[in-house]
Amino acid sequence: MSFVRRMVGCLGLRSTTVTRNLSITGRLPCDTLSKTVGNHFSAKLQPGPQLQFVRYATKKAASSRTNDYNSKGKRLGLKKAEGSEVKTGQIIFRQRGTKWFPGENASIGRDHTIFAREPGFVRYYRDPFHPERRLIGVAMFPDMRLPTSHWQPRVRRFGRLPISDPVQAAKEKARISRKEYYGWLRKDELKAQRIAANQKPAPQPEE
Incomplete structure (x- = not known):
């Protein structure tokens, strides 16, 4: 009996399968044991639902480098401070979205960049008519303050200077x-x- 159990344990078979097909009284002949093992494996190989083992790749597949590196900074933020002198077309503030709005003598680009439309001096201010907005404008003179009165005409530069000669x-x-x-x-x-x-x-x- 112990010999049969050892053989069953080595072959991975159930003891009920062997005892159902063999008489375990006395010594087991070799041909009888081989016939029992063959019947067991032939039953396993019969058609029906079976398990399939798939071997997967052991090497990681190549992918895009979307998240493998950091992009360069876009250099956003303040470019000209309060009171700085600017020329026409110079950039005052770079941003994403309209955190700051263009004021007098200033304009905004397609990428929300605020730049000067007239030569002058930078002013950061708020307008009582737009209390929720922070504005950036350009004053014509160093002592000029913004915003100007809502009912007064805007100060304009015509490019004319007196000729002393x-x-x-x-x-x-x-x-x-x-x-x-x-x-x-x-x-x-x-x-x-x-x-x-x-x-x-x-x-x-x-x-």
Whole structure:
């Protein structure tokens, strides 16, 4: 009996399977034991639902490097401080979203970048008409404060300066435009007179 159990344990068989097919009284012949083992494995190989073992790859597959590195900083934030002098087109503030809004003499780009539209001095301020907004503007003069009164006209720069040199002043006074130099204005006047002469007078209503 102990010999049968040892053989069953080595072969991984159930003792009930062996005892059902064999007489365990006395010594077991070798051919009888081999026949029992063969019957057991033949029953296991019969068609039916069976387990399938799949061998998976032991090497990690290559993937994209989306999260393997950090991107470069975008250099957002303040570029010109309060009172800094700026020129036309210079960037004042870089941001994502409109945390700051453009004020007087300033504008906002497609990527929410605020830049100067006029040369002047940077001002960070709030407007009573927009209490929830923080504004960035450009003042024309160093002592000018923003915002200006809502009912007053905006301060504008026309690009005109007084000429102290008399020679340059006389030259500027005698300067003529390009159209005047080439006689284009005179041609336009003659053309307008010719068109007016060819037009027929409107018929007068009969009395």
